[in-house]
Amino acid sequence: MNCAIFAIGNEILEGSITDTNSTYLAKHLTDLGFKIVEIKALPDNKEILVDNFTYALKNYDLTITTGGLGPTFDDLTAETVALAANREFIFYEDVYKSIENKLAVRGVKIKESHKHQAYLPKDAILFQNDKGTAVGFCVENSGSLIISLPGIPYEMKHMFENYVVPFLKNRFDLKPIYKKDLKFIGIPESDVDEAIINTEKSDDTEVIINTSKGMIIVRIRSYNYEKLMAFAEKLKDKLNKFYFGEDDDTLESVILKKLIAKNITISTAESCTGGLIAKKLTDIPGSSKSFLGSIVSYSNDAKNNILNVSKETLEKFGAVSEECCKEMLTGCKKIFNSDIVIATTGIAGPDGGTKDKPVGTVFVGINMKDKVFIKKYLFNGDREAIRERTANIAFRNLLELLSE
Amino acid sequence: MNCAIFAIGNEILEGSITDTNSTYLAKHLTDLGFKIVEIKALPDNKEILVDNFTYALKNYDLTITTGGLGPTFDDLTAETVALAANREFIFYEDVYKSIENKLAVRGVKIKESHKHQAYLPKDAILFQNDKGTAVGFCVENSGSLIISLPGIPYEMKHMFENYVVPFLKNRFDLKPIYKKDLKFIGIPESDVDEAIINTEKSDDTEVIINTSKGMIIVRIRSYNYEKLMAFAEKLKDKLNKFYFGEDDDTLESVILKKLIAKNITISTAESCTGGLIAKKLTDIPGSSKSFLGSIVSYSNDAKNNILNVSKETLEKFGAVSEECCKEMLTGCKKIFNSDIVIATTGIAGPDGGTKDKPVGTVFVGINMKDKVFIKKYLFNGDREAIRERTANIAFRNLLELLSE
Incomplete structure (x- = not known):
């Protein structure tokens, strides 16, 4: 079963947003047993859309589109699918009534433009939208299907999971890979x-x-x-x-699994990562079983007042130093009394670098069973990359210690 | 100047990774004055790659590819570009020497397979890779260019910025939009x-x-x-x-700009967001001018010990309550002495919900000029969505307060 995925919107082609809808659909359609042969971004352009839909109806078993179903003048998906499939483009009274109701609940004044979302290809199979106003729909031409879904990710995902997946399972004889x-x-x-x-x-x-x-x-x-x-x-x-x-394992999820299994607690003291390590750990459901909390000490005052890093250390060695990292570990250990502590301090940039400590200089420390492991790194990359690498190296070092 | 962007790799078509390279390239090429007419993901398949490159050389002024330049058996970009452009596929001695040197520095043992990355289309223009071993290259056929870049984002970005952009500016007469x-x-x-x-x-x-x-x-x-x-x-x-x-403004960047301009400091006390608000604020360069730090109090003990949330409150109302949120604000204010404090406590799920407090129940509090504003929300969505919305609503509420 060959399948194409089209993401519609000029904003993708000019790089203003990253198309994550196609990733989601590609993963789930592959799991269902479809072979994805094309993922493509298409502009809000009538001619190009009609051309691509016409091609898709001739060549693919299934095409899924996201985007272009909104109430505004640049939303062209329903109209162009109708053209490509040789269907009339008609007003669905029921769809309009349901849109009216949803807008009334939200207190939005009904406008003439809201009718736009009730125009759809004739004889389409409709998929209701429990999270927004744009309905999804499916048209079929001699065995080839186009299914059009809204572009807002949580509306699209909810509709896909609840209405499209059951429809596809029923419609196709799929052999999962x-x-x-x-x-x-x-x-x-x-x-x-x-x-x-x-x-x-x-x-x-x-x-x-x-x-x-x-x-x-x-x-x-x-x-x-x-x-x-x-x-x-x-x-x-x-x-x-x-x-x-x-599969879905990440460094942090593997670490958390090990910690929870062994009843080991962890806390973090973060300077340059500014909460990123805590965020990554708490991204994982159930993390509260092991993760106690974090002190994000972004100022020297906070390092001194909360984590008890001595003023002498901050003056003599600076906040970005092995000494400071060590005292952050000690301070954090005292506050949370966790079995393991991670501490980070460094210069993520773009400013703040010096000749001795250029942007990218980072100290990553771990306290485990009262043993202290601190390493110095010099990372390449921009602010985001340096912060990301600092978090990853901290996880990697901890995983090594846990495996010993 | 029409331009296509191809991201190469089965992992994209099966939804295992999101293609962020194309977003980056689309943005920068649009800024340079190119019109992006196609963004497409292509599989590691010789025939499909040759077909697409052949089509691109006939139809576009410029095509940029990412991925498929690695040392392994599934890396086919160089070979298929050579086929589409009718070039010999030859061994570049200099390229191999430079790869050997880079691997030696990293302590990697040279293998026969490393020669793979030194095979490139004949008479190609080369772009050096300062961050890895895969060189980039450009071939031209009757006025149409294909430029192939590595798939690892930081290697690709560095090569594009430093070598490809100057090359394109020199080669094309571009009119910026x-x-x-x-x-x-x-x-x-x-x-x-x-x-x-x-x-x-x-x-x-x-x-x-x-x-x-x-x-x-x-x-x-x-x-x-x-x-x-x-x-x-x-x-x-x-x-x-x-x-x-x-343009690039976000809620948090607009807030930080206002805070820095008025010399106002901020700190956060985070439970369900687990560091996400701190992470978003510290994503922004210069945030240390206003952001002092965060207490990520993920356990009740941490809320009590560090933020001084009373045991009575935690027992009587629970951690997810207006009362707890209020005491988190007070405790955090005392620790950082910041002008503004944000506090969050809620149930991000998937577990932990009750009938009274279902998953998605969140309290978002702000302390500003010693006035306290706490609102209760019930968010839809998964763990990630609930955490993301909590952070955004906190920023939105603060922005409103700052605009009053």
Whole structure:
């Protein structure tokens, strides 16, 4: 079953927003058993939209579009799908009534332009929108389907999960593909490549390698579950020393799982990461079982008053120093009394660098079982990259300590 | 100048990663004066890649690709560009020497597979990679260019900024398009639409409307700067009450600008947001001028010990209550002595909800000039959405208070 995904909106083509809807749809459609052959961003342009929908109806089993269903003049999806599918473009009285009701509840004054969202291709299958006013719809032309969904991510996801997935399962005879991602750290990509090439695999097993933030992800895909798992196990054995997790695992989720299993608590004292490490840990459901809290000490006063970093240390060595990092660990340990403490202090930039301590200078400290491990780093990249790498290296160092 | 952007890799088509490279390139190429006519994700498949490159060389002035330049068996970009452009695919001795040197510095053992990255189309223009081993390259066929860049974002960005942009500026006679984004909050999309339709604009001015996280963004584009600004000013005047910023402004950046200008300090006490508000504030360079720090009090003990939330309050009303939120504000104010304090406490889920306090129940408090403003919310959505909305509503409430 071949499937295309179109994200509609000039804002994507000019780079003003990142299209995350297509990622979401690609993942879930792949899991359902569709083969995604095209992901494309299309502009708010009548001719280009009609051309692409016409092509899609001739070539794909299924096309899913997001965006262009709003009430404004630049929303063209319904009209252009009707044109491509040779359907009349008509006013749905029921759809309009439901829009009127939703707007009344929100206290929005009904305007002539609101009628726009009630014009849809004739004889379309409709998908209700529980989170907004734009209804979704499906039209079919000689076996090929176009399904159009709203562009606002939470409206789209809710509609897709609740109405589109059941519809697709009912409509198509799908054969799911099995997936297994293995994640490694501390090993070069070329070594993983070599291990894969030298591991026996069946012809119907596909393997690709990705690198991301110092990790290597090996993605294995097959219609045969046993063969998939056999290959995965063989590769895991070969590279066991560097393996840390699979599928949706992240460094922080693997750490939290270990901590919760062993009843170990953790807290953080953050300067340059400014709450990022706490945010990453608390992104994970259930993190409160192990994560006690964080002191984000962004000023020297806060380091001194809250974490009890001595004024002498701040004056003599500065806030970005091994000494300060050490005292932050001690102060944080005292406050939360957690088994493990992570502390970060550094210069994320773009300003604040000096000759001795250029932008990117970061100290990452861990206190575990009253042993202190502090390392100094000099990271490349912009503010965001430096903060992100600081958080990742802290997790990586902690994972190593936990594995010892 | 028509331009296409291709992101290469099966991992994008199956939704395992979001393609942010194309967003970055689309933004910067648009700013340079290119018209992006196509953004597309392509699989690691020789035939499909050759087809798309062949089409691109016939139809576009410029095509930029990311990904598929790594050392592994599934990296096919260089080989398929060579095929589409009818070039020999040859070994570049100099490129290999430089890869060898880089790997030696990193302590990686040289393998036969490393030679892969030194095979490139003949007579290509090369772009050096200061952050990794994959070199970028450009081939030209009768006036149409394909430029291939690595897929790792920081390698790609560094190469693009430092080597590709100067090359493009030199090679093309570009006419930049002017852009102005206006951002509004607290007004329905349809009202903004009506205001736009009723505001006089020249034919060469393009306008689109986007909604994002409760904000409305009006994107205005024109080759004529005066006409663009005239339209923007008229619209701003009409919707002045709802206008809060432009272009790269975010709620938090606008708040920080106001705070820094007035010498006002801020701190946060975060429970359910777990550091997210601190993270968003410290994402902004220069935030240390106003942001003093945060207490992420994820456990009841931390709320009691650090923020001095009374045990009676925690027992009688629970951590997710107006009373707790109020005491968090007081405790945080005492610790940081900041002019403004934000406090959040709520249930982000997926577990922890009760009949009285379902998942999504959140209290957001602000202390400003010793006046306390606490509001209760019930948010829809998953853990991430609830945390994101809590942070945004806190910023929105604060912005309103600051504007009074």
